[in-house]
Amino acid sequence: xxxxxxxxxxxxxxxxxxxxxxxxxxxxxxxxxxxxxxxxxxxxxxxxxxxxxxxxxxxxxxxxxxxxxxxxxxxxxxxxxxxxxxxxxxxxxxxxxxxxxxxxxxxxxxxxxxxxxxxxxxxxxxxxxx
Numbered sequence: 001x002x003x004x005x006x007x008x009x010x011x012x013x014x015x016x017x018x019x020x021x022x023x024x025x026x027x028x029x030x031x032x033x034x035x036x037x038x039x040x041x042x043x044x045x046x047x048x049x050x051x052x053x054x055x056x057x058x059x060x061x062x063x064x065x066x067x068x069x070x071x072x073x074x075x076x077x078x079x080x081x082x083x084x085x086x087x088x089x090x091x092x093x094x095x096x097x098x099x100x101x102x103x104x105x106x107x108x109x110x111x112x113x114x115x116x117x118x119x120x121x122x123x124x125x126x127x128x129x130x
Contacts, residue, residue, distance in 0.1 A: 006088040008056075008081065010071040016055035016088035026054040029065075045069070045078075052081060055088050 005015035023034050029050055030037065037043070037051070049069040056063055072081045 004091045006084050008084040010075045014056050016084055017058055018055050018088055018092035022054045052085050
């Protein structure tokens, strides 16, 4: 089953998606494994723009994190962009159980789950010193 897209209204309707290609791009750009990104405490807005860029890059290869930040400033707002990013992360990694770990998916019949997932994809910063 293909991952779902999460629309975000910027200069046009764009679609966030965090599949393997996006995660590989993010790891290269950020210089660390995706699972090591601290979504709860240490994320600055440059990182937020980079993560949103990663989710949008599949449909616009000329997009950059800087362009993403400008699009958010010009056509949306930070809370809306963070909410869309969080929703797209939930689509990519599934729901969370009471312990905060990804729920096991049996949709593909394997009954397996990744060994590392983001620590908290539904808890993003709303303000930062950056």
